[in-house]
Amino acid sequence: MNWLQRLTPPNIQELVPYSSARREASDGDVWLNANENPFPRKSKGAFAGLNRYPEFQPVALLKAYASYAGVSIDQVLITRGIDEGLDILIRSFCSADDQIIYTPPTYGMYRITAETLGVQSVATALLPGWKLDMPQVIVEAGDSKIAFLCSPNNPTGNVLKRSKVLDILEATRNQTLIVLDEAYIEFVPESSYVDLLSNYPHLIILRTLSKAFGLAGLRCGFVLANPAIIAILKKVTPPYPIPIPAVEIATAALSAPGIATMKSEVKLIQDTRADLEASLNTFSFVEWVAPSDANFLLIKVKDASELMTFLQQKGIVIRNRSSQTLLENCVRITVGSAEEMELLLTEMKAYEAQV
Numbered sequence: 001m002n003w004l005q006r007l008t009p010p011n012i013q014e015l016v017p018y019s020s021a022r023r024e025a026s027d028g029d030v031w032l033n034a035n036e037n038p039f040p041r042k043s044k045g046a047f048a049g050l051n052r053y054p055e056f057q058p059v060a061l062l063k064a065y066a067s068y069a070g071v072s073i074d075q076v077l078i079t080r081g082i083d084e085g086l087d088i089l090i091r092s093f094c095s096a097d098d099q100i101i102y103t104p105p106t107y108g109m110y111r112i113t114a115e116t117l118g119v120q121s122v123a124t125a126l127l128p129g130w131k132l133d134m135p136q137v138i139v140e141a142g143d144s145k146i147a148f149l150c151s152p153n154n155p156t157g158n159v160l161k162r163s164k165v166l167d168i169l170e171a172t173r174n175q176t177l178i179v180l181d182e183a184y185i186e187f188v189p190e191s192s193y194v195d196l197l198s199n200y201p202h203l204i205i206l207r208t209l210s211k212a213f214g215l216a217g218l219r220c221g222f223v224l225a226n227p228a229i230i231a232i233l234k235k236v237t238p239p240y241p242i243p244i245p246a247v248e249i250a251t252a253a254l255s256a257p258g259i260a261t262m263k264s265e266v267k268l269i270q271d272t273r274a275d276l277e278a279s280l281n282t283f284s285f286v287e288w289v290a291p292s293d294a295n296f297l298l299i300k301v302k303d304a305s306e307l308m309t310f311l312q313q314k315g316i317v318i319r320n321r322s323s324q325t326l327l328e329n330c331v332r333i334t335v336g337s338a339e340e341m342e343l344l345l346t347e348m349k350a351y352e353a354q355v
């Protein structure tokens with residue numbers, strides 16, 4: 001039994017996935033195998049052909065993402081956002097007596113997804129400076145099926161140090177799956193860990209079109225991993241996960257002009273982030289602004305709920321993160337358009353004048 005078989009619960013090893021009509025036959029002229037309605041809807045473009053089921057893993061989109069990410073198509077699984085990727089990963093590799101580890105403050109869905117599926121979750125909190133508690137992470141990861149790391153991390157905005165991630169990957173070889181959530185990687189592309197996939201077969205990278213690509217409403221994400229892991233995840237993936245319009249829109253976003261648009265918006269957001277950071281640092285009620293490599297800023301204020309209430313009354317919605325580990329009186333602000341940031345800063349000045 002190899003290391004990956006050892007990590008895969010017996011029910012998943014033995015599972016023969018549902019053999020959908022579309023996967024059994026992809027070629028033909030008269031389609032009578034999937035109980036579809038033969039009458040095409042009268043729509044154009046992305047909405048044409050909706051009387052038919054989509055491909056299980058649409059090849060055009062697989063190719064587009066693989067080319068964008070610099071991997072091969074058998075290293076890619078398309079999911080309905082990273083959130084579905086988390087669900088598929090935990091269902092594929094964890095049984096009730098397994099555990100996952102995560103490093104709060106971080107994205108909440110690692111823990112919630114594990115708990116929803118009856119899998120234990122162990123928290124190893126970050127240390128000051130949002131650093132990984134290395135000895136503890138390595139010990140807990142050793143006892144876990146999956147370790148979830150996030151870089152840039154939400155809500156702290158920092159990237160993980162490459163040498164630390166390498167130490168974790170070395171220590172957990174053949175033992176634990178290391179998942180790196182790169183939802184915000186387009187804001188700091190040089191920090192991606194995708195180049196390590198070929199050296200570390202237990203590394204899994206999660207990507208999404210929800211952030212820099214501006215398609216949160218589309219629900220399209222990707223799992224990047226070695227082909228043997230992708231093959232296991234495919235067993236657990238529903239037969240027709242990606243709607244046809246989503247495939248067309250996502251594939252267009254990954255074309256050369258689509259990527260160019262994304263990059264120019266990233267640049268705008270980075271510039272706006274720098275201006276916002278400088279302005280936030282001038283307020284007397286702001287204790288610190290965490291440097292960020294993503295499209296948001298985490299700040300510590302004197303009274304987070306008071307600020308939230310004030311801004312809410314003005315119609316401005318930011319996120320209170322005070323309930324999270326280490327984040328008392330912290331709020332997270334998404335970097336919006338320059339106009340939105342101006343409105344925010346005007347209201348923050350009004351708040352400052354009254355406290």
Ligand SMILES: Cc1ncc(COP(=O)(O)O)c(C=O)c1O
Pocket residue numbers: 080081082083084107150153154181183207208209210216220221
């Ligand atoms: C770190 C991180 N991962 C994943 C997600 C969810 O991504 P998706 O929209 O692809 O499900 C978010 C959303 O805020 C996030 O911050």
